Amino acid sequence: VVAAVVVGGGAIALTRFMAPSEDAAVSYVPADVIGYANVFIRPSNSQKQALDDLLRKFPGIDSTEEAIDRLVEQIDAGLEQEGMSYEEDVEPWLGDQVAVYFATGGTAELPNFAVLVESKDDAELEEFVDGVAAASEVALVEREYEGASYWMQEDGSEPIAAGVLEGFLAVGTEEAFKASVDANAGGDTLDEDREFRDAVEPLNDDWIGLVYLDTQAFVTEITKFQEGLGANDRAALDAFGLDEQRPQAGIVYATSDSVTFEGTGSFSPTGAFGDLADLASEPGVVPELPAETWAAYGIPSFGDVVGGLFDTFQNIPGFDRSQVDAVFYGQTGLRLEEDVLSWMDDAGLFVQGTSIQQIGGGLVVESSDPAKTTRVLEKLEELATQQGIPTRPETKGDLEGFSVQIPGVPAPFYALGGDRLVLAYGDAAATGAAGGSETLRDSEAFAAAQDAVGDDFNVSFFLDVDGAQAFGEALAGFTGAPMDVYEQDVKPYVDVLTHVVAAAKTEGDTVVQKLVVGVE
Numbered sequence: 065v066v067a068a069v070v071v072g073g074g075a076i077a078l079t080r081f082m083a084p085s086e087d088a089a090v091s092y093v094p095a096d097v098i099g100y101a102n103v104f105i106r107p108s109n110s111q112k113q114a115l116d117d118l119l120r121k122f123p124g125i126d127s128t129e130e131a132i133d134r135l136v137e138q139i140d141a142g143l144e145q146e147g148m149s150y151e152e153d154v155e156p157w158l159g160d161q162v163a164v165y166f167a168t169g170g171t172a173e174l175p176n177f178a179v180l181v182e183s184k185d186d187a188e189l190e191e192f193v194d195g196v197a198a199a200s201e202v203a204l205v206e207r208e209y210e211g212a213s214y215w216m217q218e219d220g221s222e223p224i225a226a227g228v229l230e231g232f233l234a235v236g237t238e239e240a241f242k243a244s245v246d247a248n249a250g251g252d253t254l255d256e257d258r259e260f261r262d263a264v265e266p267l268n269d270d271w272i273g274l275v276y277l278d279t280q281a282f283v284t285e286i287t288k289f290q291e292g293l294g295a296n297d298r299a300a301l302d303a304f305g306l307d308e309q310r311p312q313a314g315i316v317y318a319t320s321d322s323v324t325f326e327g328t329g330s331f332s333p334t335g336a337f338g339d340l341a342d343l344a345s346e347p348g349v350v351p352e353l354p355a356e357t358w359a360a361y362g363i364p365s366f367g368d369v370v371g372g373l374f375d376t377f378q379n380i381p382g383f384d385r386s387q388v389d390a391v392f393y394g395q396t397g398l399r400l401e402e403d404v405l406s407w408m409d410d411a412g413l414f415v416q417g418t419s420i421q422q423i424g425g426g427l428v429v430e431s432s433d434p435a436k437t438t439r440v441l442e443k444l445e446e447l448a449t450q451q452g453i454p455t456r457p458e459t460k461g462d463l464e465g466f467s468v469q470i471p472g473v474p475a476p477f478y479a480l481g482g483d484r485l486v487l488a489y490g491d492a493a494a495t496g497a498a499g500g501s502e503t504l505r506d507s508e509a510f511a512a513a514q515d516a517v518g519d520d521f522n523v524s525f526f527l528d529v530d531g532a533q534a535f536g537e538a539l540a541g542f543t544g545a546p547m548d549v550y551e552q553d554v555k556p557y558v559d560v561l562t563h564v565v566a567a568a569k570t571e572g573d574t575v576v577q578k579l580v581v582g583v584e
Contacts, residue, residue, distance in 0.1 A: 084108050084270035087255070089163035089180045092232060092244040095252035095260075098285055100276040102163040105132075107272045115272075117320035121583055123556045146199065153195070157188035159231070165254075167240055168285055174223070178236030178244055183228070190228050197226075212245045214238075263313035263328050266576050271315035279309040321562075322516055325579040347522050349412040349428055351505040351514075354496025357425075358531025359415040360504065362524050366429055367408030371401060398443055407433035408485075414504075416493055418534035420542050421474060424490025428497050430483070437481040441465050444479055460486070460498035467494075513565035516580040521567035529561040529582075560584055 085108040093100055107115070107128075115128045125131050140150050148154075159182025170176030183189040193215070197204050203218040207225075214227025216238065225241040227234055229248065234241055247253045254260050254276075263276060314327035350362035363369055377383045392400045408429050415425035431437040445455050445466050455466040458478060465480035478494035480486040488494040504510045509528040517523065540547055562582035569576050 083110075085111070085160065087161070087163075087274070088182060088231060089161055090255040091253055092178075092180055092229060092234070092248050093163070093165045093254040094167060094243045094247045095254050095257040096281070097165045097167045097254060098278055098281045100163070100165040100254060101274065102161060103273045104161045104271075105158075106160040108270055110270055111272055111318055114318040114320050118318055118323070118583055121560045146196075148195075153192055157183045157185045157192060159184045165240075167243060168281065169239055170237065170285075174237065176237050176240050178234055178240035180229075180244070181233040181235075183231055183233055186228055186230065189233055193226060193228055193233065209242050210245050210249060212241075214241055259311045260313075262574070263311045264315075266328050266571055266574060267313060267315050267326050268317050268324075271317040273316045274313065275315075276311065276313045278311040280311075321583050323581045323583070324516075327577045329575050329577070346410070348524060349410040349430060350523050350526060351503060351510070353412050353414045353428065353504045354416055354493065354500055355502035355504055355507050356416040356492070356496065357414040357504050357507075357526075358418075358509075358528040358535070359425075360412060360526045361414075362410065362412040364410045365408075366411035367405035370408075371405045396443055396447065398440065403436060404440060407431050407436045414493070414497070416496070416531075417490070418531055419538045422490075422492070423535065424475065424488065424493030426478070426486060426488030426493050426497055429485040431481070431485055434482050437483075437485050438464075440485070441479055441481040458494075460494050461500075463498045509563060512582065513563040513580070514567075516563070516582055517565055517567040517578045518569075521569045521576075521578060523565055523567045525564070525566035527564040529558065529563055533558055 085104045087102055089102055090100070104111070106112075112128055116126075119125045119127055119131065125134070136150050139154070143149055143153065161182045163180040165178055165180075167176045167178075197206075197215050202222075204215045205218040206213055206215055208214075212227055212229055214225045214234075216223070216225050223238055225234075225236065225238040227241060229244060234244055236244075243251075259278070260276060264274070309329070312327065312329040314325065316323065316325050318324070346364045348362040348364045350360050353360050374385055374388070378385045389400050392398065398404055409432055411427065411429040413425070413427055415423070417423035417425075448455055448466075448468060453468055455468055456476075458465055458467045458480065460478070460480055463480035463482040463484065463486060465478065465486075467476040467478045469476045475490040478486065478488045478491075480488075480494065480498055484498075486494060486497045488497050504526070509530070510523075510526060513526055513528075514521075514523060537547075540550070560583050562584050564579070564581050566577070566579045568578070
């Protein structure tokens with residue numbers, strides 16, 4: 065029994081020790097804010113450990129404590145001008161987090177805002193605030209609201225209030241200061257707001273920084289300030305559906321081998337990106353690109369996305385979709401929607417090769433109608449011939465088309481079609497894009513990137529840092545660019561990076577997105 069109690073107590077203590085940081089500032093934030101941001105200057109123990117592990121992999125800084133010491137040096141330089149120091153005047157009361165929020169009711173010159181700095185000792189904080197007020201060269205007056213004291217300029221020329229709330233220093237507009245007092249005294253707070261919870265709940269609960277934006281409220285506030293908002297501006301806002309989107313949130317957190325930016329959002333069904341929520345649930349073509357790819361970007365249902373953008377822009381004064389169609393038909397003899405966009409499914413751009421001689425890449429678009437794809441290629445070859453550009457018949461795997469060799473360019477350009485359209489530079493890129501034996505999914509670098517975001521996320525962007533770095537160095541050597549600054553100040557930091565990957569998934573009608581930077 066004693067052993068069980070000891071072990072169980074130790075497990076509970078360890079769980080609490082490694083538990084996520086608690087956002088205390090949000091209890092002072094009204095529910096109806098436009099935006100909110102929070103940073104833990106002293107993050108949770110698990111995040112601190114992860115940051116320490118990461119920093120040790122970079123040259124120059126070995127721990128978060130050393131990073132904080134360097135920041136303190138910068139703060140001290142400013143405090144010294146006021147006759148103060150961080151160690152004596154700030155450190156005794158400074159807590160773990162700093163937050164800021166913006167609310168409605170401000171002006172273009174002075175938004176309605178409040179900055180909240182956590183305090184671990186309110187008595188020390190009050191002494192600091194009183195000392196700053198006494199040393200001020202501007203006449204200040206002390207006021208009180210619902211038991212909370214705060215300072216303001218006596219002549220009212222600068223409507224900024226500063227005061228001590230329980231556990232926090234609050235600095236901002238007088239209206240926001242009072243709103244924070246009311247919120248903490250039992251009013252509606254942001255952490256109780258359903259839309260805020262919906263935005264943050266899908267995210268990792270252990271983070272260093274958080275940003276939240278009520279998109280509709282933001283657009284409303286911006287348009288209120290823009291008295292001369294014209295029809296074109298209003299139409300542009302409507303086109304992208306910004307004033308119909310639900311609030312969005314994003315966080316940043318660390319692991320021992322990565323830094324992750326994670327966010328949630330939704331897209332207006334009537335806006336230009338209305339289909340993206342559905343598209344995030346599809347794997348796309350990126351994993352099927354050539355295995356040697358070191359940079360890739362994918363767009364599922366490419367034809368639908370492009371067509372949707374054209375349809376949306378039709379609502380903007382000055383944009384004439386029919387004129388675009390007419391010009392395209394006049395130049396190519398093809399109907400943009402029916403002959404080109406209608407068969408375009410998932411698309412992907414890729415780059416491979418780590419030297420000037422090896423570099424290659426191109427565009428891959430999956431086709432739902434190979435006959436139309438072939439017709440487009442035939443038209444492209446016809447246009448090239450009309451311009452006096454010689455073409456050569458080509459076959460790669462099951463795809464057929466032509467190639468063009470431009471004088472002075474090392475490798476030919478390929479245009480191939482069938483169940484997919486391939487526009488590529490270089491023989492290796494064309495062969496791989498046409499359906500090579502190995503794909504990006506088979507590479508160790510991509511597998512590591514997929515693991516970093518999670519198997520349930522669909523990758524839309526991938527960068528193998530080693531490949532990109534090798535090509536960049538080769539290009540610099542080829543052009544004769546000086547490398548001293550790069551070797552000394554850049555390369556040591558790039559050498560520890562492994563990949564950058566962006567991915568998304570859907571949870572209901574919410575899109576969860578990740579951007580992960582890998583470190584080794």
